[in-house]
Amino acid sequence: MALSGCPFGVLVVIVVLLAGDVVMAQRQWLGTLNKYDPPAPLPKKNVKDPLAPVDHFDKCQVAHNEKILCGTVDITDQQCREINCCHDGRQCYYGKAVTVQCTKDGQFVVVVSRESTLPPVDVNSVTLLEMNDVACSSVDATSTFAIFQFPMTLCGTTVKLEEDGYVVYENHMSSSYEVGVGPRGSITRDSHFELLFQCRYSSTAVEAVIMEINALPPPVSVAAAGEIRVELRLGNGKCLSKGCVEEEAAYSSFYAAADYPITKVLKEPVYVEVRLLGRADPNVVLNLEHCWATTTPNHQSLPQWDILVDGCPYHEDGYKTTIVPVRGSSGLQYPTHYKRFIYQMFSFVDQNAFSPQKDRIFIHCATAVCHQSSMRSCEQPCRRQRRSVAAAKSQNQEALVSSKEVILAPLKSFSADEPNISSALKKWER
Template sequence: MRGSVLGKTKHHQSCIKPASQPQMLLLQPPQQRLKVPPPSVPFDKCQVEENEKIQCGTRDITAEQCENINCCFDGRQCYYGKAVTVQCTRDGQFVVVVARDATLPHIDVDSVSLLEANNPSCTPAGVTAAFAIFQFPVTACGTTIKEEEGYVVYENHMSSSYEVGIGPRGSITRDSHFELLFQCRYSGTAVEALVLEVNALPPPVPVAAAGPLRVELRLGNGECLSKGCVEEEVAYSSFYTRADYPITKVLREPVHVEVRLLERSDPNIVLNLEHCWATSTPNPHSLPQWDLLVDGCPYHDDRYITTVVPVDGSSGLQYPSHHKRFIIKMFTFVDQNTFTPQQDTVFIHCATAVCYPSSTNSCAQPCHRQRRAVAAVRKASSNQRALVSSGEVILTEERTTSAPDTKSNR
């Protein structure tokens, strides 16, 4: 992402060495039991492309043994699925396998690292386009040790880097920020693995905002259900209602925005968007902020540039010039100083103006226009302007496509 300072800031960045035949990583198949609940949404973690499969366990492992260590078996081999798999071996080793597809948006597996990222022995044993494989002693790589209810507990932490866009009034990210706190618990008779979830969502707070003009900002929720449908057209076929807020989105998920003029029947007038931006609170003047449209045009210092959707006679609308549409990719605000993800809520605001076309002013907002044209478009009295805001849009906790897999051996 590019901000106005071209802010490509990476955090928790690790030094990852190239993969060296990760499919040859051989582990003794421990007898393990699942320590986390099954996923609430059905997801087939075993749908892994043939050329991306990483061997799990020894070559002679049986289907039952493979299932016991929470891996996948295709009739020929045991392999890791699209999940985060944590295993503890009898000889005191952590084995952590992180799949690219374990979250939405997908993890950049090259950016995943342990606490002691600069220690060569703590870098991945192998990295492919789809997986990062870590194997290290339970006493190494920053592991903490404690005793708890008859167990010796070894605990470590893993996280990923993410890219930050730095703007003049705020900073954002659209990358998944993956964090994993995991344990190996050893007693006299058993070994258990445990994954602790982090980054819980705050409770939602419903919010509404309105402007003095009858202008409405709403978010489309139409879905493509047939082959060949055009998402940009279908998305605006239906909209969230006030009762639907707060709504949830994941990072980089498209947010389809429409601003429309209400209770006007003059087909000649034009609704223009002077400025659209996002905040983390319902107050449009609060900081931080992130620009979406400036003078009706996409904010150019954003790698995931806003898409302006043309609205014309083919839209089927009675007054196409009374509508403006654009698409953004969901993001979250980050702290200006530490660049850590800070806010999980986003509110969208637009300053609008009603324009009356004339022989000298077409009311068009071409993004290559000169300053003189910008000034002409802005000639509108105060009662022809309105500030309109969306309801609350909540960033979901990286929507995991499967629950983290944890296994122990007894």
């Protein structure tokens, strides 16, 4: 498989990249690059700096059987890097980014990597917004890359002439995503990929411009309260040794008040603990009757998404919440005073347009204190018909507790010239 390129990114960031005066693809759908000549320097554009990456990531670490050739067979290492591709000493190939190229004969070449966003995007769901011609579909696709090549006169491309003499061709592509619809709100855990890209032509140079969209709203604080002393906190412990159990390690430490708002990416596990404070009775059991999420600190606000219903994972959620048992071996003095569960981070979706909202999440839990004895069980069974727990609850032993703010991480896309990426990419990939 072969092709060639220039780069991209995704989220309230603009990345400007230069393409050679001929950028080609070497698989039957593009002609041959005869001679590489670096383009003349273009005037500097006023662009925003990309968001600061977290950890090191090498976009050129592509498995041999997933490599797509970039440029001609005889392209040199320097020429390969000039067009923002990778070279392993033998061949030039596309990296794990989004690459936009502008050919001299007036065609767009766009190569989208699955790992160009965090979490990874389903490249088979990426399409141009206008699909009025067979040429607008991807010309090739694997589980890792999707490749588009189409004339600038098709697929909804707009054209304009700028005062500086550039002719600008612009198009837009996006991905589809799965939406979960509930009675009081809708969510998604899939990456929503949007790319606005341009090719700018002058008499001396070719320029590929990639614009990132989808801003994140500013953070707002939130406080938790309840009639009885109940606290909801989020675990942040890490596995540091071989054989470590991640679910156990996660609850070994917790975010402090100063850490909020905390940021999570789509599908990243969120480790929730609710605990009863100020009680020393081993016969007291804390139960979670109902846990749900909203986009504001107000537990009654809409939209809402259920996480636990009657103490059990919400059955309409395709990514079932995991109940984490707190056993006597946990080392806690009163294990029955604790409840733990794990849900995967999601984004609320507009109920009418089903468009993702880059928003914040607040978790709320309605809790109840149950006094167990030989005659009364406080168990919350989830695999058989639920017995009445209401009779086991004492008066005034209920409380509502809420988390502080959890914000959805910007949908981070990585342009071909960005060297870094969050290490969470592999960890939370499904």
